[in-house]
Amino acid sequence: MTTRNVIVGVLALAVGAGAAFAQEKRIAFKDGPGLQTFQANCGTCHSLDYAILNSPFLDRAGWDASVKKMINAFGAPISADDAKVITDYLAENYGKPS
Amino acid sequence: MATRRRVLQLGAAGAVAAAGIAWWRGAAAKDVIAPGFADLPAGAMATGELETIPGKVPLIKRTWRPPNYETPIEYFAEEFTPNRAFFVRYHLANIPEVSAASWSLNVGGPSAASPFTLSLDQLKRDFPAAEVAAVCQCSGNRRGLFQPHVTGVEWGVAAMGNARWKGARLKDVLAKAGMKPDAVEIVLDGADGPVMPATPDFVKSIPVWKAIDENTLIAYEMNGEPLPHWNGFPARIVVPGWTGTYWMKHVTSIQAVPKAYDGFWMKSAYRIPKGRFPVIDRFLTQETDANTPITEMVVNSLIVGISAGQKIPMGQPLTVKGVAWDGGSGISRVDVSTDGGRDWTEATLGPDRGRYSFRSFSLTVTPPARGALTVMSRASNRAGAAQTFELIHNPAGYHHNVVQRIAVEVV
Numbered sequence: 001m002t003t004r005n006v007i008v009g010v011l012a013l014a015v016g017a018g019a020a021f022a023q024e025k026r027i028a029f030k031d032g033p034g035l036q037t038f039q040a041n042c043g044t045c046h047s048l049d050y051a052i053l054n055s056p057f058l059d060r061a062g063w064d065a066s067v068k069k070m071i072n073a074f075g076a077p078i079s080a081d082d083a084k085v086i087t088d089y090l091a092e093n094y095g096k097p098s
Numbered sequence: 099m100a101t102r103r104r105v106l107q108l109g110a111a112g113a114v115a116a117a118g119i120a121w122w123r124g125a126a127a128k129d130v131i132a133p134g135f136a137d138l139p140a141g142a143m144a145t146g147e148l149e150t151i152p153g154k155v156p157l158i159k160r161t162w163r164p165p166n167y168e169t170p171i172e173y174f175a176e177e178f179t180p181n182r183a184f185f186v187r188y189h190l191a192n193i194p195e196v197s198a199a200s201w202s203l204n205v206g207g208p209s210a211a212s213p214f215t216l217s218l219d220q221l222k223r224d225f226p227a228a229e230v231a232a233v234c235q236c237s238g239n240r241r242g243l244f245q246p247h248v249t250g251v252e253w254g255v256a257a258m259g260n261a262r263w264k265g266a267r268l269k270d271v272l273a274k275a276g277m278k279p280d281a282v283e284i285v286l287d288g289a290d291g292p293v294m295p296a297t298p299d300f301v302k303s304i305p306v307w308k309a310i311d312e313n314t315l316i317a318y319e320m321n322g323e324p325l326p327h328w329n330g331f332p333a334r335i336v337v338p339g340w341t342g343t344y345w346m347k348h349v350t351s352i353q354a355v356p357k358a359y360d361g362f363w364m365k366s367a368y369r370i371p372k373g374r375f376p377v378i379d380r381f382l383t384q385e386t387d388a389n390t391p392i393t394e395m396v397v398n399s400l401i402v403g404i405s406a407g408q409k410i411p412m413g414q415p416l417t418v419k420g421v422a423w424d425g426g427s428g429i430s431r432v433d434v435s436t437d438g439g440r441d442w443t444e445a446t447l448g449p450d451r452g453r454y455s456f457r458s459f460s461l462t463v464t465p466p467a468r469g470a471l472t473v474m475s476r477a478s479n480r481a482g483a484a485q486t487f488e489l490i491h492n493p494a495g496y497h498h499n500v501v502q503r504i505a506v507e508v509v
Contacts, residue, residue, distance in 0.1 A: 023149070023162055024162050024163065027145075044293060044294070045191060045292070045293045045294060045297065046161070046163055046164065046191060047161055047162035047163035049145050049159075049160075049161050049162060050161055051141075052141040052142075052144065052145050053139070053141055053142045053145055053160060053161060053251070053252050054139065054141065054142075054247075054249050054250075054252065055139060055140070055141035056139070056140060056141060057139055057246065057247040058249065062249070066249060073298075073362060073366065074292075074294075074296075074297045074298070075292075075294055075295075075296025075297045075298075076294065076296075076297075077294065077296070094141065
């Protein structure tokens with residue numbers, strides 16, 4: 001994005017974002033260890049329905065690869081400890097049934 | 099289809115998922131899935147609800163942020179997809195509302211002798227307008243139907259649409275910039291960007307030969323109206339025949355470069371294994387030993403207006419109709435079967451709106467006996483390619499053009 005070429009409709013964006021975030025709260029995630037870590041980290045860049053959308057067909061290695069892709073390819077600032085907590089939460093609650 | 103057989107195969111966990119599917123089908127069934135394909139992941143079905151975003155009719159929500167919304171299938175009863183029903187696809191969630199008055203387009207790069215900046219008025223006034231009917235289809239359309247499933251936005255069949263695009267030819271704009279002979283790619287950037295600075299901005303490139311094709315446009319109109327915000331207002335790149343990834347929305351920068359652009363969205367994303375698909379166009383500056391960027395769409399068709407399990411009264415005619423499209427060779431024929439693929443009959447094609455457009459097809463049959471029927475359509479193009487019966491599986495979930503099979507019953 002070259003910001004100098006663009007005027008942002010600040011008000012419209014703010015209202016739009018508010019509406020989007022309100023919709024996102026409708027998801028009831030499975031409760032379990034790591035839920036808050038998952039929400040706080042992953043929800044910064046994208047809505048959390050991405051995780052449900054991609055379920056339940058990933059095993060632990062699959063979720064591990066997805067979380068690592070977010071860090072390594074997309075630059076998500078997630079610590080190694082948090083990454084493990086998130087992977088565990090997703091594998092446990094949205095993983096491939098074993 | 100969540101057939102009894104498949105539910106049994108899935109076992110206990112599958113039964114839980116199937117209960118969720120049953121609930122979801124009760125809520126929005128016919129609008130949210132195309133019959134005749136493998137199921138989307140259970141999670142995708144649970145979250146795939148009809149929702150309205152500003153300026154659009156209710157669309158099938160895949161993800162909220164960034165927004166990814168799919169067109170309900172009934173809109174493909176027409177050859178052109180209404181702007182308000184056109185699908186929405188973004189990679190990154192920082193999406194500004196761009197104003198027509200302040201928008202400008204920067205044209206230049208190391209392989210341009212005379213860089214310049216254009217306003218929207220200048221783009222419309224200084225270059226002859228061209229119009230092309232063309233399908234815009236996400237590379238990952240039908241990804242959700244892959245078996246085994248692959249990660250990504252789990253699209254059903256309708257991350258696509260057909261429109262009349264009007265704008266300036268990209269080649270005319272590049273000519274004004276004095277493109278040098280050493281240019282090999284044209285790099286495209288739009289106003290949308292990442293939330294985190296470390297996330298790679300969505301930037302794409304196309305080979306010069308495709309950029310200077312007379313059908314490649316900087317479009318400012320779609321079906322006779324300004325582009326909707328969600329489809330790239332005020333201007334987007336239109337690359338007829340090629341998948342939507344190259345159709346840069348809210349385009350703000352067009353740069354001619356002398357070597358292959360190596361950003362994440364070119365080097366690592368939108369790649370297909372080499373030699374496995376019947377595609378013609380090659381993007382040589384981006385090819386590696388293992389893979390190559392996706393280029394033109396593979397030949398495909400979609401049946402509209404028949405639902406799985408539909409009961410057809412004996413003696414009543416059944417019209418099998420829908421749309422067919424490909425990557426620009428043009429549709430040559432669509433064959434229809436109602437007996438699961440044993441016998442095929444050539445359908446009547448609708449008007450030819452150009453080789454990049456949806457082509458409608460229709461065939462009316464009166465089933466001769468009661469019982470189960472399997473309805474299928476198979477499109478072929480003028481390059482001699484036809485839809486496949488078996489999925490060509492690939493890690494990113496591209497180019498799904500498997501023949502649809504809809505089970506109905508004559509009663």
